Amino acid sequence: MPRSDSQAGTATNGAYRSFTRKLAVVTGGGSGMGRELARQLAAQGCSVAACDWHVDSVTEAAAMAREAAPPGVRVTSHACDVSDEAQVLRFRDELLAEHGSDHVHLVFANAGIGGGNSFVNDSREDWERTFAVDWWGVYHCARAFVPLLIASGDGVLVNTSSVNGFWASLGPGMPSTAYSAAKFAVRGFTEALIEDLRTSAPQVRVAVVLPGHVGTDIVANSLRARGLPAPENMSDAQLEEVIPRDAQAKLIRAGLLPEGASADNLRQMLVRANADFRDKAPLSAGQAATIILDGVRSGAWRILVGEDAKMIDTQVRAKPEAAYDYAELFSEMAQARAAGTPQR
Numbered sequence: 001m002p003r004s005d006s007q008a009g010t011a012t013n014g015a016y017r018s019f020t021r022k023l024a025v026v027t028g029g030g031s032g033m034g035r036e037l038a039r040q041l042a043a044q045g046c047s048v049a050a051c052d053w054h055v056d057s058v059t060e061a062a063a064m065a066r067e068a069a070p071p072g073v074r075v076t077s078h079a080c081d082v083s084d085e086a087q088v089l090r091f092r093d094e095l096l097a098e099h100g101s102d103h104v105h106l107v108f109a110n111a112g113i114g115g116g117n118s119f120v121n122d123s124r125e126d127w128e129r130t131f132a133v134d135w136w137g138v139y140h141c142a143r144a145f146v147p148l149l150i151a152s153g154d155g156v157l158v159n160t161s162s163v164n165g166f167w168a169s170l171g172p173g174m175p176s177t178a179y180s181a182a183k184f185a186v187r188g189f190t191e192a193l194i195e196d197l198r199t200s201a202p203q204v205r206v207a208v209v210l211p212g213h214v215g216t217d218i219v220a221n222s223l224r225a226r227g228l229p230a231p232e233n234m235s236d237a238q239l240e241e242v243i244p245r246d247a248q249a250k251l252i253r254a255g256l257l258p259e260g261a262s263a264d265n266l267r268q269m270l271v272r273a274n275a276d277f278r279d280k281a282p283l284s285a286g287q288a289a290t291i292i293l294d295g296v297r298s299g300a301w302r303i304l305v306g307e308d309a310k311m312i313d314t315q316v317r318a319k320p321e322a323a324y325d326y327a328e329l330f331s332e333m334a335q336a337r338a339a340g341t342p343q344r
Helices: 005-012 032-043 055-068 085-099 124-152 177-200 218-225 236-242 245-253 263-279 285-298 307-318 326-339
Strands: 023-027 047-052 075-079 106-109 155-160 204-211 302-305
Touching: 023 032, 023 124, 032 047, 032 055, 032 106, 032 285, 047 055, 047 085, 055 075, 075 085, 085 124, 106 124, 124 155, 124 177, 124 204, 155 177, 155 285, 177 204, 204 285, 204 307, 236 263, 285 302, 302 307, 307 326
Parallel strands: 023 047, 023 106, 047 075, 106 155, 155 204, 204 302
Antiparallel strands: none
């Protein structure tokens, strides 16, 4: 008989009672959940090697983590684009040298960007860049670090998927093909590793993180990853690249842009979108990091982050054929919320 998530988690994974005197790797450590994971781990006595492709951000994040850390904890920052395996291997070698270690205890494969929403309309370059960071980054880190987790004798690999790892849309009129395809791959790979590690390397366990809406700067970071400046500094041509004419027309029809929207209107909308995504989220990055670390500590293999993630997960699994019938899906979610139905 199939086991429930909680039963499988208990059977597969043991509790990880303390992060003290461990060494953790955090990718995407320059902002958002990665920055908070590094800070909270260091505060709990765990040495951290954090990487990010944006050097200034991860340097600042490491300095913040050091301020919260007790004596004896070492926090290092490293430049790394996780979509490039050579850079991941260089990062691995750098951190081992700087921490004087031949193993690591925890790996949080957290780096991610958005983009490549439409397979039909968006550029192939944008689509493949998003997929490379969000999927190949996780794969490259697993290849580089699983042997070091095995060497620790008590390792945990934590891969960040998303609510879009089980629901491949952002809602009506908002496709999410590259991001969702990558996040489905991360979830499937992580679940496949459960039995592989249990059979081949029982000293290592794996967990998949499935966040809903968490307050991060992923909107701005995703633009930056495409080589674009901050929205307020974009040229008119760059604005049209990000929001093509047909997309502008849809935003006008939806009342999100005024008729005859100017370039300045578009800049202001992008600035507001990033601020709203970060500041109006139901969970802060710090709260999300705490949930993730509590899940790892408890031995969970499936860590849902946020009530929205729990709600969508419940409804999609209850009636998968209605996952993209938005009226029915959202109606059932609203009914469940009104009824106070417990969410797993």
